Amino acid sequence: MSLTDSERAQFQRDGYVVRAGVFNEAALQPIRRAITAVIDREAVRLQGEGKLTDLFRDEPFETRFARMLAASPDAGRAIYATLLGKGGGGFKGPEMFEMLTHAPLLGCIESLIGPEIIGSSVYRIRPKLPNWVHGEVPWHQDSGYLLSHCDQFLIVTCWIPLVDATLDNGCLYVIPGAHRTGVYRHYTGGHGGFLEIPADDLPAGAIPLEMKAGSILFMTNLTPHASFANRTQAVRWSVDLRYQSPDAPTNADEAPESYTPEREPVTMACFPPEADFVIRSPSNPAREIRTAEQFHAVRDRYERAQPYMPGRGWTSLKQRVTQT
Numbered sequence: 324m325s326l327t328d329s330e331r332a333q334f335q336r337d338g339y340v341v342r343a344g345v346f347n348e349a350a351l352q353p354i355r356r357a358i359t360a361v362i363d364r365e366a367v368r369l370q371g372e373g374k375l376t377d378l379f380r381d382e383p384f385e386t387r388f389a390r391m392l393a394a395s396p397d398a399g400r401a402i403y404a405t406l407l408g409k410g411g412g413g414f415k416g417p418e419m420f421e422m423l424t425h426a427p428l429l430g431c432i433e434s435l436i437g438p439e440i441i442g443s444s445v446y447r448i449r450p451k452l453p454n455w456v457h458g459e460v461p462w463h464q465d466s467g468y469l470l471s472h473c474d475q476f477l478i479v480t481c482w483i484p485l486v487d488a489t490l491d492n493g494c495l496y497v498i499p500g501a502h503r504t505g506v507y508r509h510y511t512g513g514h515g516g517f518l519e520i521p522a523d524d525l526p527a528g529a530i531p532l533e534m535k536a537g538s539i540l541f542m543t544n545l546t547p548h549a550s551f552a553n554r555t556q557a558v559r560w561s562v563d564l565r566y567q568s569p570d571a572p573t574n575a576d577e578a579p580e581s582y583t584p585e586r587e588p589v590t591m592a593c594f595p596p597e598a599d600f601v602i603r604s605p606s607n608p609a610r611e612i613r614t615a616e617q618f619h620a621v622r623d624r625y626e627r628a629q630p631y632m633p634g635r636g637w638t639s640l641k642q643r644v645t646q647t
């Protein structure tokens with residue numbers, strides 16, 4: 324499976340394209356089950372500590388975590404922290420590797436970046452819960468989170484809803500064509516603690532993208548995007564994965580210990596704290612990470628070492644308000 328010429332043209336022109344049905348129901352089940360297993364394990368632990376009374380085992384994937392958070396906000400927060408891990412990319416089970424290497428997805432990626440495919444260290448599972456401040460992600464470009472010498476390279480974000488994403492539960496919004504303006508000024512301390520580009524700094528023309536579970540929204544690292552409140556009683560589950568071409572700086576063949584404050588930032592990977600991994604390399608197949616165990620090991624090594632990443636120099640939203 325690859326993107327058609329017109330899908331590729333839309334990606335270049337608008338900075339995004341949506342392809343329906345890349346993951347069918349069967350292909351979505353393993354990651355949903357893995358997430359459920361983490362939630363269940365943590366819930367049992369918290370129940371043992373007297374912090375959660377009901378495990379909500381009769382609730383489906385869509386609502387179970389929302390019911391837990393509503394019943395015990397502290398327990399919900401603890402489960403959230405475990406699921407995301409340090410920094411957000413903490414889940415590194417075989418089901419994530421399966422998603423990252425899903426052949427129909429890689430076919431689409433190849434049509435955007437070519438046959439040499441590096442899995443970016445930045446992937447996230449996102450439970451957008453009802454009434455949850457961290458669920459609303461304000462306007463940003465993914466480059467805002469990466470080191471600035473990577474702005475010129477294409478890093479493709481694949482946003483994949485695990486349940487249908489609707490206006491009501493907080494689907495993604497994009498601004499078609501705004502990726503051609505470069506990186507906007509981001510501010511720290513935005514909504515939910517995220518980086519934020521104030522909406523009035525962005526061009527008009529934002530559009531919502533309602534999507535069926537298993538579809539993929541492909542975006543560039545310069546595409547401004549955001550998602551707003553979930554006004555339903557269910558969780559809008561999604562996963563976002565990123566891939567980069569071999570031209571973009573990577574830590575795939577580097578020791579995490581080489582990331583120190585003394586190192587020149589321009590020699591660094593785009594996001595040093597987490598490990599990139601080579602998914603396909605026809606030119607040097609020996610570099611490829613082929614198994615879930617190898618994937619786990621490279622991610623784990625970086626997570627333990629906590630490599631240094633310099634800041635990007637964004638100032639705080641509070642400062643912007645007082646300056647204007």
Ligand SMILES: O=C(O)CCC(=O)C(=O)O
Binds near residue numbers: 549561563
């Ligand atoms: O899932 C969301 O609501 C936000 C996702 C996002 O910002 C991203 O994938 O970069």
